[in-house]
Amino acid sequence: MRQVRALVLVFMVLGAAGWLMADSIPDPIIKLTIPGGHSADITCMVDGCSTDIGTIGEDGFSNADPTDPNFPGFGIHNATGMDITELIFHFQTDNIFQPFTASTTDFTTAHISVSGNDEGFGGTVNVDYFGIEAGGKPGSFFLPAPVCDAEVCPTEVGFTPGSNVTVQSFFSDPPTDPGCCDGFKNDEHAGLSLSRDVPEPGSLVLLLSAAGLLAIGRKFYSRPFVRYRGDGNEVN
Numbered sequence: 513m514r515q516v517r518a519l520v521l522v523f524m525v526l527g528a529a530g531w532l533m534a535d536s537i538p539d540p541i542i543k544l545t546i547p548g549g550h551s552a553d554i555t556c557m558v559d560g561c562s563t564d565i566g567t568i569g570e571d572g573f574s575n576a577d578p579t580d581p582n583f584p585g586f587g588i589h590n591a592t593g594m595d596i597t598e599l600i601f602h603f604q605t606d607n608i609f610q611p612f613t614a615s616t617t618d619f620t621t622a623h624i625s626v627s628g629n630d631e632g633f634g635g636t637v638n639v640d641y642f643g644i645e646a647g648g649k650p651g652s653f654f655l656p657a658p659v660c661d662a663e664v665c666p667t668e669v670g671f672t673p674g675s676n677v678t679v680q681s682f683f684s685d686p687p688t689d690p691g692c693c694d695g696f697k698n699d700e701h702a703g704l705s706l707s708r709d710v711p712e713p714g715s716l717v718l719l720l721s722a723a724g725l726l727a728i729g730r731k732f733y734s735r736p737f738v739r740y741r742g743d744g745n746e747v748n
Contacts, residue, residue, distance in 0.1 A: 548703025551589035572670025646689035
């Protein structure tokens with residue numbers, strides 16, 4: 513009976529650990545927050561014009577700007593004299609076979625698309641923030657990873673170290689009423705953060721379950737094994 517219980521315990525712990533490992537792979541999260549700081553100026557004033565806003569760091573996420581090595585992203589400043597109602601960010605990646613998540617605080621819609629290159633695994637991740645509505649709900653979007661059917665699939669997480677991040681700007685009139693979501697207004701600063709995902713609630717539950725099972729197992733094995741006769745007395 514002890515052997516059966518031990519096997520059940522082992523399989524439950526291994527199963528929980530397996531699910532945890534599968535669920536804890538970091539997904540790149542791209543978040544646009546207004547207001548922000550440490551900004552590169554957007555000065556072009558033609559719809560679709562492009563601005564270079566920084567360089568991806570060695571970890572595939574952080575800004576490589578030597579003046580601010582700890583800032584995990586990029587900042588932009590609307591210095592056009594007009595209101596921006598759509599922003600499209602472009603990121604280079606060595607691995608398009610990974611999930612991506614985007615969110616924003618001042619647009620109602622976020623959308624992610626991936627364009628592959630001719631070399632196979634790499635490409636461009638395009639994150640489009642648009643939609644303005646006074647009192648609207650901020651937008652978010654999740655793009656699951658496509659299936660990699662090659663013999664060897666890429667393992668890089670994040671974006672291509674050393675690559676440039678660019679943004680396209682589009683202009684229009686924002687809502688006259690205050691409140692979210694009114695886009696990127698003139699003279700506002702925005703922060704674009706690139707971060708790794710944290711374990712989902714399911715992962716944390718599995719982790720705690722595995723820890724609990726291990727604790728129970730240790731307690732089970734720490735108890736002395738005592739045999740009893742039919743009359744309830746111990747057998748020496």
